[in-house]
Amino acid sequence: MNGMKVRIKFRKYGPVRFIGHLDVMRFFQKAIRRAGLDIAYTGGFSPHQIMTFAAPLGVGLESNGEYMDIELHSLDSCQDAVERLNAASVKGIEIVSAKVLPDNTANAMASVAAASYTVRFREGRAPEADIARLLPEFLARETIFYTKETKKGTRELDLKAGIYEMSWDGRAFSLLLDASSAGNIKPGQVIEALLEQGGEKLQDNALLITREDVYTRRELTGDGGAPGDRRSENSREDFISLGEIGTLEIHL
Amino acid sequence: MLREDKLALSDDILMKIEKPERYIGHEVNSVLKNKDAVSVRFCMCFPDVYEIGMSHLGIQILYAMFNSWEDVWCERVYSPWLDLDKMMREQSIPLFALESQEPIKNFDFLGITIQYEMCYTNILQILDLAGIPLIAAERGEDCPIVIGGGPCTYNPEPLADFFDLFYIGEGETQYRRLLDVYKDCRDTGKSREEFLLQAAKVPGMYVPRFYETVYNDDGTIKSFHPTREGVPARITKEIQMDVTDTYYPMKPVVPFIKITQDRVVLEIQRGCIRGCRFCQAGQLYRPVRERDVETLKKWALEMLKNTGQEEITLSSLSSSDYSRLPELIDFLLEECGRQHINISLPSLRIDAFSLDVMSKVQDVRKSSLTFAPEAGSQRLRNVINKGLTEEAILSGAALAFEGGWTRVKLYFMLGLPTETEDDIRGIAELSNKIAATFFDTVPKEKRTNGKVQIVTSTSFFVPKPFTPFQWARQCTKDEFIDKAYLTRKAISEQLNQKSIKYNWHxxxxxxxxGVLARGDRRLGEVIRRVYEKGSIYDAWGECYHHERWIDTIEECGLSVDFYTHRERSLDEILPWDFIDCGVTKEFLKREWEKARQEEISANCRQQCQGCGAAKFGGGVCTEARSQVLVTGGSSERYEGKD
Known part of the structure; x- marks a missing residue:
């Protein structure tokens, strides 16, 4: 029997933001059982639920837009799945929506292209610099090199191409960054590079980061938009939220 | 922000430490209550890291029991790992309970389960971090009552200084009464001391401060007696005789991180009929009490539904001895197959039935088979009363090899009483025979991996209280090491030595x-000093400082030899003699004598050995009578019960 792909959108906030990505996956494997969803399994001696997560969320980050695709054999309604999962969940992991995906949809992980973030400074850890003055110059740069520390030493990374949008409203940054497997960059790296330009170091654990949403490229969904523009611009219109794909209708 | 969202640890700390999930609570099925609406706050502690502590069934049972009472809120705490331990000391952060994230110091009770000797310094870590004086007698009225339970409380003496109270036996029976005594004392303005005096009169409770030990010149005990009127001289263990109509956690707490025992645990029975002479659990938990199979089926389904766990395991000391095992396993195979749930089956005797079951629940090519002969020769197996013959092992192995298994694990002990070099060589020879059985049984063309893999492991025998070997001399460290070398050498001389891998502890x-297991009150000072020198997590090889312990034992004027390397005389007063676990000293003496005669004893179902546990009036001790009843029809089995 062919199952249907269902995309679950959830939020993660409060104390459970300290739960790592692998443990969130394990959490959902169990939550789906508690909720009694009719999920499909792989074969073999240790069958696994058919489940894919979009993009791992770092420990300590909150999110308003996390995604997981699962395969179900049957489903009463999308709303029912949301209610059952919420009843089986814990405070701080809140299911927002469930949508049935068209059969040809790329899986959540493979299709990730960008992610948006809201970033604030923790109390007492804001920089001296005037960010509003620093930012235009930062964004106008040709290259934004950042030294990434890896297990084998350090690596130079150019962040420039991966910063799709960045603004500051006096209290918080709003960011749209490359989150693809090839070019993923982290909000902390961008803020660190920004402050470095003003000759300042980011304090330890200074940022409060919320991932707002995760996006795929509109062209990949068959919803073309305006071809030609996208490669050069990488603007918000070129991306579509993973949560906008799919329908609430069940077709078997 | 809601109150329960507040964490005891700052984000800065949580971002720096390993596995912050150990400390944030919020797990599925953890219980939150309104603290103003309860009258007793109990914190249950397993003094080891979260992943170990959360795997312990006993705490889950008691957690469910306490929280089923409206007036009680039970929470949990585990040992902070080394990284957090350091930060908490540096920043004076008091130890907190996971659910409310509030300091333990504010609780009415701190209950600590004591599962192994090597956690003793962690108990002091817990007290210290909580801001509770280590020495019970120094605690003020504002401190929680510190109560210990678990197997090590059958010789609580080395820990006597640190506990206000020990609960000897199974927790299901007397906690309600104890908490009622506590509430009554508090409501009538009684002191801590007055409460403890009343608590000491509750069955199963041992309040060490009301007892005194007098020693002989040679260090042995001259007398042990209560110092207050009305405090019992002898304490009988508490035991839950009806294990079906009792507390069991239908909603066990489900951790976020992977823990050691990450599955639903179905305890099918308590106790063991076998009477292996080295085994403490086999004596402490007598008599065997089986759970009703229909109830177990119901519980299994409910726990799986409430946890979402993808695996279930059966728990008992010897699952093969559970009389309704085939029926229970058939049921689980069917239900779990439908729900894609794995079944893990520990402690099964290897025979046609268990191999058939195992082939259904695991991939035979990847899994290994476990035998625990414990001793290498039939002579020594008779001494320890391990009713496993070489014939049974080899025929079980042959069956398994035919079924496709190619990996076998063997467990032995070195240093058992009466052990000779021949017995040790027997370990190597038995390992070799099992490998030979593979080559004899499986024709060349059918050898999937081409070969067989035998992993032979030895541990060192430590005599424990309430076993027939409680009087025995323990080997010295050098003797242990010599025995391990001899084992290794003997294995290397075997024909099939390339198929055998040898591990030793x-x-x-x-x-x-060995020192702590059979120790007395004087060791309290040693434990405290070792802790103050910085030891915690002694159960973790990399944290264990052997020299520090040995030096401190000497500093305190005590000796390792006294506690381990001497054979005790049968008339010596042992530190744990005041505890009555059902099994009598007379029985243990008989068994010790039979061991030396190399005589085996029948198990409880074959023939009663008169161990003394029959006084509890149930379980296997009264089984014969219920079997007579059953012949008239299965429904009659429970008619005699009221």
Whole structure:
């Protein structure tokens, strides 16, 4: 029997933001059982639920837009799945929506292209610099090199191409960054590079980061938009939220 | 922000430490209550890291029991790992309970389960971090009552200084009464001391401060007696005789991180009929009490539904002895197959039935088969009363090899009483015979991996209280090491030595385990000093400082030899003699004598050995009578019960 792909959108906030990505996956494997969803399994001696997560969320980050695709054999309604999962969940992991995906949809992980973030400074850890003055110059740069520390030493990374949008409203940054497997960059790296330009170091654990949403490229969904523009611009219109794909209708 | 969202640890700390999930609570099925609406706050502690502590069934049972009472809120705490331990000391952060994230110091009770000797310094870590004075007698009225339970409380003496109270036996029976006594004392303005005096009169409770030990010149005990009127001289263990109509956690707490025992645990029975002479659990938990199979089926389904766990395991000391095992396993195979749930089956005797079951629940090519002969020769197996013959092992192995298994694990002990070099060589010879059985049984063309893999492991024997070997001399460290070398050499001389891998345990920790297991009150000072010198997590090889322990034992004017390397005389007063676990000293003496005669004893179902546990009036001790009843029809089985 062919199952249907269902995309679950959830939020993660409060104390459970300290739960790592692998443990969130394990959490959902169990939550789906508690909720009694009719999920499909792989074969073999240790069958696994058919489940894919979009993009791992770092420990300590909150999110308003996390995604997981699962395969179900049957489903009463999308709303029912949301209610059952919420009843089986814990405070701080809140299911927002469930949508049935068209059969040809790329899986959540493979299709990730960008992610948006809201970033604030923790109390007492804001920089001296005037960010509003620093930012235009930062964004106008040709290259934004950042030294990434890896297990084998350090690596130079150019962040420039991966910063799709960045603004500051006096209290918080709003960011749209490359989150693809090839070019993923982290909000902390961008803020660190920004402050470095003003000759300042980011304090330890200074940022409060919320991932707002995760996006795929509109062209990949068959919803073309305006071809030609996208490669050069990488603007918000070129991306579509993973949560906008799919329908609430069940077709078997 | 809601109150329960507040964490005891700052984000800065949580971002720096390993596995912050150990400390944030919020797990599925953890219980939150309104603290103003309860009258007793109990914190249950397993003094080891979260992943170990959360795997313990006993705490889950008691957690469910306490929280089923409206007036009680039970929470949990585990040992902070080394990284957090350091930060908490540096920043004076008091130890907190996971659910409310509030300091333990504010609780009415701190209950600590004591599962192994090597956790003793962690108990002091818990007290210290909580801001509770280590020495019970120094605690003020504002401190929680510190109560210990678990197997090590059958010789609580080395820990006597640190506990206000020990609960001897199974927790299901007397906690309600104890908490009622506590509430009554508090409501009538009684002091801590007055409460403890009343608590000491509750069955199963041992309040060490009301007892005194007098020693002989040679260090042995001259007398042990209560110092207050009305405090019992002898304490009988508490036991839950009806294990079906009792507390069991239908909603066990489900951790976020992977823990050691990450599955639903179905305890099918308590106790063991076997009577292996080295085994403490086999004596402490007598008599065997089986759970009703229909109830177990119901519980299994409910726990799986409430946890979402993808695996279930059966728990008992010897699952093969559960009389309704085939029926229970058939049921689980069917239900779990439908729900894609794995079944894990520990402690099964290897025979046609268990191999058939195992082939259904695991991939035979990847899994290994486990035998625990414990001793290498039939002579020594008779001494320890391990009713496993070489014939049974080899025929079980042959069956398994035919079924496709190619990996076998063997467990033995070195240093058992009366052991000779021949017995040790027997370990190598038995390992070799099992390998030979593979080559005899499986024709060349059918050898999937081409070969067989035997992993032979030895641990060092540590005599434990309430076993027939409680009087026995423990080997010295050097003797242990010599025995391990001899084993290794003997294995290397076998024809099939290339198929055999040999592992042995460190000897250091076995020496200390032996000291603490049969120790007395004077060791309290040693434990405290070692803790103050910085020891915690002694159960973790990399944290264990053997020399520090040995030096401190000497500093305190005590000796390792006294506690381990001497054979005790039968008339010596042992530190744990005041505890009555059902099994009598007379029975243990008989068994000790039979061991030396190399005589085996029948198990409880074959023939009663008169161990003394029959006085509890149930379980296997009264089974014969219920079997007579059953012949008239299965429904009659429970008619005699009221």
């Amino acid at each position: 460190e000897a250091d920790a076995s020496v200390l385990e």
